[in-house]
Structure formats: structure tokens, C-alpha cells
Amino acid sequence: MIDAKTYLFMVTYIAIFANIVISLYGIFVRPNIIKKIIALSIFGDCTLIYAILIGFRKIEPYPTIPIMTAQQPSQEYIKEFVSTAVDPLPPALVLTGVVIGLAVMLFLVFLALQVYRVFGTLDIRKIVRMRG
Amino acid sequence: MNELYELTPYLVLAISALASTVAVYLAIIEKDLIKAVLYSAIQSTFYALIFYLLMVPDIVLVYIPVSVGLLPAIIIVAIKKTERYEDVAGIPKSSSITILSLVVAFTFIAGYLLVLSHAITLDVFPSADARVLAKWFLNTTLWWNKMFSAMSPEAVTAIVWDYRGLDTYFETSVMYLAIIGALALARYFEIPKKEYREEVMGMSIIGKTATRIVVPMILVVAISIALHGHLTPGGGFQGGVTAAVTVSLLIFIFSTYFAIRFFKINTAILLRIAGLIGIALSAVITAIIAFSTGQQAYIFQNQPKVIAQIGLPYEVGGNLISGTLFLFNVFEFLAVFMGFAILFLLLSIPEEVIREVIRGEME
Numbered sequence: 001m002i003d004a005k006t007y008l009f010m011v012t013y014i015a016i017f018a019n020i021v022i023s024l025y026g027i028f029v030r031p032n033i034i035k036k037i038i039a040l041s042i043f044g045d046c047t048l049i050y051a052i053l054i055g056f057r058k059i060e061p062y063p064t065i066p067i068m069t070a071q072q073p074s075q076e077y078i079k080e081f082v083s084t085a086v087d088p089l090p091p092a093l094v095l096t097g098v099v100i101g102l103a104v105m106l107f108l109v110f111l112a113l114q115v116y117r118v119f120g121t122l123d124i125r126k127i128v129r130m131r132g
Numbered sequence: 133m134n135e136l137y138e139l140t141p142y143l144v145l146a147i148s149a150l151a152s153t154v155a156v157y158l159a160i161i162e163k164d165l166i167k168a169v170l171y172s173a174i175q176s177t178f179y180a181l182i183f184y185l186l187m188v189p190d191i192v193l194v195y196i197p198v199s200v201g202l203l204p205a206i207i208i209v210a211i212k213k214t215e216r217y218e219d220v221a222g223i224p225k226s227s228s229i230t231i232l233s234l235v236v237a238f239t240f241i242a243g244y245l246l247v248l249s250h251a252i253t254l255d256v257f258p259s260a261d262a263r264v265l266a267k268w269f270l271n272t273t274l275w276w277n278k279m280f281s282a283m284s285p286e287a288v289t290a291i292v293w294d295y296r297g298l299d300t301y302f303e304t305s306v307m308y309l310a311i312i313g314a315l316a317l318a319r320y321f322e323i324p325k326k327e328y329r330e331e332v333m334g335m336s337i338i339g340k341t342a343t344r345i346v347v348p349m350i351l352v353v354a355i356s357i358a359l360h361g362h363l364t365p366g367g368g369f370q371g372g373v374t375a376a377v378t379v380s381l382l383i384f385i386f387s388t389y390f391a392i393r394f395f396k397i398n399t400a401i402l403l404r405i406a407g408l409i410g411i412a413l414s415a416v417i418t419a420i421i422a423f424s425t426g427q428q429a430y431i432f433q434n435q436p437k438v439i440a441q442i443g444l445p446y447e448v449g450g451n452l453i454s455g456t457l458f459l460f461n462v463f464e465f466l467a468v469f470m471g472f473a474i475l476f477l478l479l480s481i482p483e484e485v486i487r488e489v490i491r492g493e494m495e
Contacts, residue, residue: 008142009258010246012182015149017242018235019156019175025231026160032218034165034211038172041203042156045179052186055266058258061138065187067365068274068285071452078271087266088273088287091188095292096303098191099369099468102198103310106475109210110314116214117483117490123219 005058013053020046033112033122037105044101048094055087066091145185152178161228163218165211173204189365190288193357197373202472205380206479213483269295278435283446284362284454292367293460297432301415304467308408311471315401318478320489323397328389335385343385347378354378358465362454368461372468379473388480397477400470407467414459418442432456 019042026039057063066088070077112122119127152175159171176199183191224230262270273290275281282290292300334340358371382391415432422429422442429440434455436443444455 004139005142006258008139008146010243011146012149013246014239014242015146015153018153018239021235021238022153022156022160022231025234029223029227030160030218031220031223032165032215034207034214035160035168035218038165038168038207039160041199042159042172042175045176045199048191049179049182052183052188052191053258055188056186056258057262058260062141063187065189065365066270066287067189068287071274071285073274073285078275082262082267082270085262085270085287086187087262088269088291089263089266091190091288092291092296094188094191095194095288095367095369096300098194098198099373100303100307100310102203102373103307103471103475105203106206106472106479107310107313109206110317110475110478113210113213114317117486122214125222 009056009058016046016049016053031123031125033115033124034109036124037108037112040108041101041105044097048097051090051094051097055090057084057086059084141185145182148178148181148185152182157231161231163220165216165218166208169204169207169211173200176200176204188288190367190370193366193370194373197370197377201377202373202380205384206476209479278443278446279438281435282454282457283435283452284457285452286362286364286367288365289361289367289457289461290454293457294432294434297415297460301411301432304408304411304464307468307471311404311474314475314478318481318486321478321481321486323388323392323477323481324485326389328387328393333387333389339385343381347381350378350381351375354469355465358461359458361461362457363452368464369468371461371465373472375465375469376472376476379476383476383480388477388482391477391480395473395477397474400473400477404467404470404474407463407465407470410463411460411467414456414463417456417459418444 023039023043023046027036027043030036030039063086064081064084066085068077068081073081115127116122119130121127155171155175155178159168159175162168162171176195180192180196180200183195269287269291272280273282273287274285275283282294284290284294330340354371354375354377356371357366357374358368361367361371379391379395382394418433418440419429419431422440425442427440427442429442430437433440434443434457435446445453446455447453
């Protein structure tokens with residue numbers, strides 16, 4: 001019932017899940033704030049990959065991109081297009097997610113720099129001990 | 133042979149996912165933060181390949197400049213300004229064993245959930261069928277019936293700026309607020325007035341000459357991505373982040389004092405506000421036309437609807453422009469480009485200047 005394509009797809013799914021676990025370890029255990037930001041960006045990318053995986057379709061031989069190549073499509077062309085293209089909704093959500101993720105990451109970097117200027121360190125354990 | 137050929141994309145998908153796991157592991161356990169950033173950039177490259185193989189070229193165009201180019205560059209600047217090595221004293225030596233056991237445990241959970249979902253739905257995970265909503269979007273993105281169509285062959289841009297336009301509008305405002313936050317943190321800092329000198333500042337002449345050739349090309353490609361957003365993969369977001377790469381190149385290869393000849397912070401803020409006002413106006417332009425002629429219209433209306441008979445032309449002289457989608461892409465390009473230009477210029481202010489200001493505030 002499970003053929004080679006589905007098996008390879010499941011390998012992808014589980015590998016991305018392992019990435020989520022490792023990056024969560026980085027967010028929670030590692031003391032340096034910059035390392036936490038790196039781990040957070042990896043975690044965000046993994047969730048975006050999952051959003052795209054949901055929209056994928058297993059079409060023989062391979063699905064097409066959700067973009068028409070005809071300027072005045074005929075009825076048959078549209079039918080063919082709908083039956084082979086991947087779901088266009090997850091890319092539309094992920095698209096804004098990536099750009100806004102970058103803006104928020106930059107804001108976090110600014111906050112980390114400000115923390116370093118005030119406390120002189122980026123080690124979260126030392127900052128907690130200082131109490132302001 | 134033919135079967136193996138059809139299997140290749142899935143094989144590359146699985147291999148790049150496994151390779152990205154190795155890169156993530158190395159990025160997390162590495163003590164040298166510069167190396168950690170480079171490993172995370174390698175992971176991003178594999179993710180870009182995965183996005184490409186999952187047939188979403190729009191995301192590839194936005195993901196490569198953001199996660200392989202801009203974010204590592206910024207984190208490296210932040211590391212240069214702070215500490216290079218992570219202090220791992222106090223973290224148990226067996227942390228890699230902890231990670232591996234966590235990964236094994238959670239991988240079993242993920243596999244169990246996958247098998248459970250197969251058992252419940254009696255269907256394998258990448259289904260051959262698409263959701264009803266997806267079929268509706270794909271059916272109507274370019275259709276003879278303008279009442280239900282966005283009149284753009286690019287289904288993703290049509291969803292971003294027509295079907296779900298209001299979502300994108302508020303997501304743009306999230307970006308606006310993040311940049312406002314960064315500006316508020318840097319409220320009294322100014323780039324010192326210093327003359328740029330070719331001989332002493334920046335990298336070697338090889339890097340500078342190459343950058344002088346490459347920067348106009350990147351700008352042309354970025355503008356082309358933005359203006360063709362309603363026809364081919366691309367759009368305002370993708371073009372904006374690609375153009376923002378030029379600002380970071382000017383700052384890192386030459387110097388801040390060279391970059392502010394072209395991009396002053398206040399000018400960038402003004403242009404960004406112009407872009408945002410343009411987006412707001414494009415959202416209501418159909419309503420403005422309709423109300424001035426005594427008709428009804430919706431917000432974010434592109435083509436005529438059943439009870440709102442007014443809409444923007446979807447082609448000009450035989451060229452498809454998809455009504456408001458073209459305007460939205462142009463203004464979003466301006467807003468994203470200038471927003472990131474502001475952030476880069478703020479990040480490139482020398483640390484001595486900032487310390488001077490902060491010391492003044494604390495006293």
C-alpha cells in the first residue's frame with residue numbers, strides 16, 4: 001500500500017520533525033541569546049516547511065506549480081491545471097510569513113544588542129543573576 | 133529506468149531533509165557562533181531546495197534572499213558587536229546524547245502520529261486530491277467570468293492581494309510595527325558625519341569592483357521580479373527582499389558612509405511611508421471610483437462583482453496587468469525595500485556612538 005514515493009515523503013516529514021526537536025533544545029537549553037535567535041529562526045523555517053508539505057499533492061508523474069502558462073486559457077487547459085497544480089494557499093501564507101519573520105528577527109537582534117550594551121553580556125544566566 | 137527517473141525528485145527531497153537535520157544539529161551544538169550561523173545558512177540552502185521540489189517557486193524567491201543572505205549577514209554583524217564564543221560552562225557534557233535521545237523519542241511520536249492519521253483517514257499523506265478551497269482558487273484565478281476571477285495567471289499573488297488581501301494588509305502592518313520598534317530602540321542614534329575615503333574604508337578593490345558591477349544587476353532583477361509578480365513567480369515581497377540585498381552589500385563591502393550617499397535614514401522612512409500609503413490607497417481605489425460615480429464597491433475589490441459593477445481594467449493594450457495586483461506589487465516592493473534599508477542602516481551605526489548616547493541617558 002505504501003510505495004517508494006510515500007516512503008520518501010515520510011522520511012522528509014520525520015527529518016523536519018527532528019529539526020524542530022533539535023531547535024527547541026537550542027531555544028531552551030543554550031545560554032547565549034544570539035544562539036537562541038538562530039535556533040528560533042530554524043524553528044520558524046521548520047513550521048513553514050510543514051505548511052507547504054500540507055499543500056503538496058501526489059500526482060503522476062509530478063505535480064506542477066500553481067501558475068498558469070496561458071494568457072487566455074481554454075476550458076480544457078483550466079481542467080488540466082486544476083487537476084495537477086499544488087495547493088496555492090499555503091505558499092500565499094508562507095510568503096508573508098517569511099518576510100515578517102525576517103523583520104521580527106531583526107527586531108530581536110536589536111533587542112539583543114541593547115541587552116549587551118546595558119548588561120555587558122549575552123549569557124542569559126548571568127543576566128538573570130544581575131536583576132537589572 | 134523511467135520509474136527511477138520519476139522517483140528522483142522524492143529522493144532528493146528526502147536526502148536534503150536528512151542533510152538539513154545534520155546541519156541543524158551542528159548549528160545548535162557549535163560553540164563558535166560564526167560557525168553556527170554558517171551551518172544555519174547551509175540548513176537554509178537545503179530548505180530552499182525542499183521548497184523548490186515542493187513546487188512553490190514564490191517561496192524559493194523570497195526564502196533565498198532572506199534566510200541564506202540577509203539573516204546570516206545580520207547575525208554575523210551582531211556577533212561582531214558582541215561575543216563570538218558561547219560560554220557553555222555549566223551545561224552537562226552529555227548534551228549531545230540528550231539531543232539524540234530527545235530526537236529518537238520525538239521521531240517515534242511523529243511516526244506514530246503519521247501512521248495513526250493514515251489509519252484514521254485510510255489515505256496516504258501526500259494525497260492525490262486537493263482541497264475544495266484550493267480547487268476553487270485554481271479554477272477562478274484566470275477565468276472568462278470576471279465576477280469570480282482575479283484575472284491573474286499567478287494563483288499565489290492572486291490569493292495574497294485579492295482573495296485574502298485583508299490578511300496581507302495586516303501582515304504588512306506587523307512588519308511596519310517591528311520596524312517602528314527598532315526605530316524606537318535607536319531613537320537618538322545618528323550615523324556620524326564622516327567623509328567616505330576609498331583607500332582606507334571597506335574591503336579590497338576586487339570586492340568593491342565586483343560589487344559595483346553586481347549591484348545594478350541585482351536592482352534590475354528585483355524590479356523585474358516585482359513588476360512581473362502577477363504573471364510569473366514573484367511579487368512585491370520577493371522583489372523587496374532581493375533589492376534589500378543591495379543595501380547590505382553597499383554597507384558591508386564599502387562602508388556605512390558610502391551607503392548613506394544613496395540611502396539616508398529619513399529618506400528611507402519617507403519612501404516606506406509612501407509605499408504604505410500606496411498600499412492603503414490601492415485597497416480602496418475601486419471604492420473611491422465607485423462612490424464618486426454613485427455606485428457600490430467593496431474594500432480590496434479588484435474586478436467587478438455581482439452587486440458592485442465597477443473594477444479596474446485587467447489588461448492595458450493587450451498586456452495583462454490584473455487590475456490592483458500590479459499596484460499592490462509596486463507599492464509593497466517600495467515598502468519592503470525601504471523598511472529593510474532602514475534596519476540595515478540602523479544596524480551599521482558604529483558601537484562607540486551608541487555607547488556615548490546610552491551613557492548620557494543613564495546619568
